[in-house]
Amino acid sequence: MRLIVTHSTHYTYQSSVDYSVQRLLLTPLSFKGQKVESWRVTAPGIEGAMQYRDAFGNQVHLITAIKPKGSYSIVAEGVVDVQDMTGLVQGLSNMVPDYVYLRQVPNTKPSDAMLDMQAQFKTKPGDTLAFLHELMAAVHGAVAYETGTTDSLTTGAEAFAQGRGVCQDHAHIFIGLARASGIPTRYVTGYLIAEGTASASHAWAEAMVPNLGWVGFDAANDTCPTDHYIRVACGLDAAGTAPVRGSRRGGNIEQMTVEVRVEMAQQ
Structure with a gap:
């Protein structure tokens, strides 16, 4: 089955953020029964993100954003083919x-x-x-x-x-x-x-x-x-x-909304 995913995390603040550091676990891996056809993550600071595999085998993005806008989004999206491997x-x-x-x-x-x-x-x-x-x-x-x-x-x-x-x-x-x-x-x-x-x-x-x-x-x-x-x-x-986890300096009264959509691709 081919599935299309869009996962958006949106942040708003009442005051400006000086900087934020966030660890993203938002990227699936290919293995037997799961093939990532395409995937991308967009976020403030993603261009200079450190990428690595942690001890659990997860693909990690570590991003630092300097003075991001009062509101910003982290979006992971892509296409994944999955087979039923009975678990x-x-x-x-x-x-x-x-x-x-x-x-x-x-x-x-x-x-x-x-x-x-x-x-x-x-x-x-x-x-x-x-x-x-x-x-x-x-x-x-x-x-x-x-x-x-x-x-x-x-x-x-x-x-x-x-x-x-x-x-x-x-x-x-x-x-x-x-x-x-x-x-x-x-x-x-x-x-x-x-x-x-x-x-x-x-x-x-x-x-x-x-x-x-x-x-x-x-x-x-x-x-x-x-x-x-x-x-x-x-x-x-x-x-x-956690898909998104980190810390920041500045930016009081944080509001976070998450929207996830998963749909079957047209065959």
Whole structure:
């Protein structure tokens, strides 16, 4: 499937910004099942941006903008061909050892209630693939998808306690319980198109399965990623894989709006 993406982040300030430094994780990579046909990022300072691959294998732009206008946008857009690999992720470089993805961070640390749910599973972590599918279904059933009920600071344990959240929360809960079971698991950001309609940015998890390698699990939708997904970046949690993250000097009362459009190309 060929998908077209436009991801715009727009900033406005009530006073001028002296300078800003931002790290962008907005560029997908080509690997088995995903081919980036074209992609570009436009932003103040992008011409002199430092580009590199981080330890997680992500393509990074580090941009510095001197006295940007009172309002400006960061736009990532392009065309990506995706095949349904039934969740398998192959052909990506990763410089950190798998055991790094066993590390619990505040967003993923499981609560006693989460561990109690897992204790009721029919499968055990030793049967890794079956266990992960049962975990995905359990998280999907325990946390209803409801926007506006959590924010970027909500932990997986907090979302689990209230039984409501969004894809970020489903991923954090899944990751926390998989790591607690000794399975290396990473947080993934990207895009999703649902039933051929415009959709938005999305988050899910990838776990290391013996004899298979990395496999994606989207607990928000209770499915493994298909050709409706574009993978962009990975890390330990949402905080570490934010598409745009940085700091600035000056510019009070920031207002940020994000617009993401994903559509199927005409064949």
